[in-house]
Amino acid sequence: MNIGILFxxxxxxxxxxxxxLCERSSIARDLFTEASQxxxxxxxxxxxxxxxxxxxxxxxxQPALFVHSFAALKQLEADRPELWDSVAAVAGxxxxxxxxxxxxxxxxxxxxxxxxxxxxxxxxxxxxxxSSSMSSIIGLDQDKISDACQAxxxxxxxxxxxxxxxxxNIAISGHTAAIxxxxxxxxxxxxxKAIRLQVAGAFHTPLMQPAVEQxxxxxANVEFKQTRVPVYSNVDAGPHTTPDxxxxxxxRQVVNPxxxxxxxxxxxxxxxxxxxxxxxxxxxxxxxxxxxRKTPCENLGE
Numbered sequence: 001m002n003i004g005i006l007f008x009x010x011x012x013x014x015x016x017x018x019x020x021l022c023e024r025s026s027i028a029r030d031l032f033t034e035a036s037q038x039x040x041x042x043x044x045x046x047x048x049x050x051x052x053x054x055x056x057x058x059x060x061x062q063p064a065l066f067v068h069s070f071a072a073l074k075q076l077e078a079d080r081p082e083l084w085d086s087v088a089a090v091a092g093x094x095x096x097x098x099x100x101x102x103x104x105x106x107x108x109x110x111x112x113x114x115x116x117x118x119x120x121x122x123x124x125x126x127x128x129x130x131s132s133s134m135s136s137i138i139g140l141d142q143d144k145i146s147d148a149c150q151a152x153x154x155x156x157x158x159x160x161x162x163x164x165x166x167x168x169n170i171a172i173s174g175h176t177a178a179i180x181x182x183x184x185x186x187x188x189x190x191x192x193k194a195i196r197l198q199v200a201g202a203f204h205t206p207l208m209q210p211a212v213e214q215x216x217x218x219x220a221n222v223e224f225k226q227t228r229v230p231v232y233s234n235v236d237a238g239p240h241t242t243p244d245x246x247x248x249x250x251x252r253q254v255v256n257p258x259x260x261x262x263x264x265x266x267x268x269x270x271x272x273x274x275x276x277x278x279x280x281x282x283x284x285x286x287x288x289x290x291x292x293r294k295t296p297c298e299n300l301g302e
Contacts, residue, residue: 004272007096012281015050028071062120069279091232104227122211127201139192152181166290237262
């Protein structure tokens with residue numbers, strides 16, 4: 001049985017995450033402690049008790065989700081040491097791609113914690129610099145969403161497709177004024193819902209370019225290694241294993257649309273027969289169900 005492991009991204013967080021895991025797992029507690037020392041704040045306390053307003057901020061949310069998913073993975077490895085004999089590929093949604101690279105041995109836990117904290121702070125700063133938003137459009141095809149975004153854009157403001165999650169669930173991102181117009185146009189074109197996402201700003205668009213510059217510098221100073229299994233990238237939905245690829249892709253990912261549906265389809269085509277979603281929430285299992293209902297996906301969040 002070829003297994004693919006999936007790691008969630010921003011939006012899956014919730015106050016209380018990690019509490020049950022750390023109560024039963026010394027491995028998880030030790031990883032949260034190590035991360036807290038690196039970050040210089042009590043990450044486990046933030047995850048367990050919030051406040052939600054702080055946990056949801058990008059600079060805190062990203063390391064929290066990374067450490068929670070990585071800790072859950074390491075406990076799973078202890079519980080099922082034969083696991084990696086069956087794992088044939090990994091992938092993560094946006095931030096989750098960092099977890100995927102670390103899980104596959106491409107970067108150390110400590111370096112990944114530093115990277116996701118830099119990423120989170122840089123993305124928060126880029127978001128704070130301009131009024132921008134993301135919205136999930138439910139029940140409308142990509143061409144109609146793209147047409148709505150184009151019609152909603154003007155020389156000063158834009159909206160564009162940002163996350164291609166699964167059929168019937170596509171996120172758009174851009175200046176808030178254009179997103180508001182695009183939401184109205186999508187609803188008029190037949191969308192079931194337009195749900196404004198609780199994120200800091202226009203992720204996966206050119207408005208994040210200032211974050212790319214900071215992230216590129218940080219990635220250049222980190223040692224990456226060949227991964228033991230391929231990591232399917234959000235940028236091109238293809239499998240990657242080498243250090244130079246990760247340095248480039250992890251930087252480009254911040255301004256490129258997330259090709260999540262294409263990544264899952266590529267993993268299925270490569271022979272993945274079962275998925276395990278590791279981390280907070282069940283968002284990724286839901287996207288898989290919309291793509292291929294027959295392929296099982298086990299959730300191991302805690």
